[in-house]
Amino acid sequence: MNAYRAKPLNFPWPAVVYGAAALTALIFNRFFPLAVANGNGLLAWLTGCALIFAAISIDLWAVKTLLDRHTAILPTRCATCLVTCGPFRFTRNPIYLGYTLLMIGIGLITANPWLFIAAIAAVGLTTVFVVRNEERHLLSRFGFEFERYCRRTARWI
Template sequence: MNAYRAKPLNFPWPPIIYGTAALIALVLTRVHPIPVMNGQSWFPWLIGGALIFSAILLDLWAVKVLLERHTAVLPHRCATCLVTSGPFRFTRNPIYLGYTLAMTGAGLMTLNPWFFIMAILAVALTTLFAVRNEERHLLSRFGFEFERYCRHTARWI
């Protein structure tokens, strides 16, 4: 198959990875709880809520920009153009970054350290199974333009 026509992924793995990681964090809290000092403070809840709100805004902004450029939003579809505007100016993976911020925010709001651990694991698995394949796809489709974009924009933050 022509690399130019190859899809980045055969299945939209990142939402599945993050959803599974969140479920595992909830299960691990029941099975192996990690003690956390609970001073009944509103501060972690406030910061966690702000992170989740930011994550939602970031994801919506990224999807809006992708739709405006008439390119694929789902990670298993071929890109029709290289998007470097909007949140893509700051990170090459704003939607996945949003997922990570949401998991971190959930960990703060629930005072569940497993969410932080699983967020790190989700980032690693997403990079391994999705981001690298997506980057190969974009490199085959957009060549030097994508290489230049990679030099100036971080993969995550």
């Protein structure tokens, strides 16, 4: 199979990475709780709700944009076109950004600082094991057009 037909991933790693990170944060919070100053509980809760709303909105917008362009949503499928509109104008990975904002929002609502640490770890692992493979796939499929897109659009934010 040539690079043009190669899938970016053989397994849906993003869901596993973010799910494992969240589960690890919950377990760590149970057995190794970190002290959190709760001076602005309402502010943290409202900010967490806003982040969760933003995360869900970004994810839904990204999925709708991919569906409208008739290209793959799942990271185990080949891309049929390079999507550079919708949330993809601002970030090359809006769905993963949404997952990250969701974890941070839940961390604020539950006052679980381990979720912040887990979100940072998930971003790092996703970049190394998922995003780079997806970028190689898109580069092999779309060449210079993808390179130009990378130069003008940030990987995350």
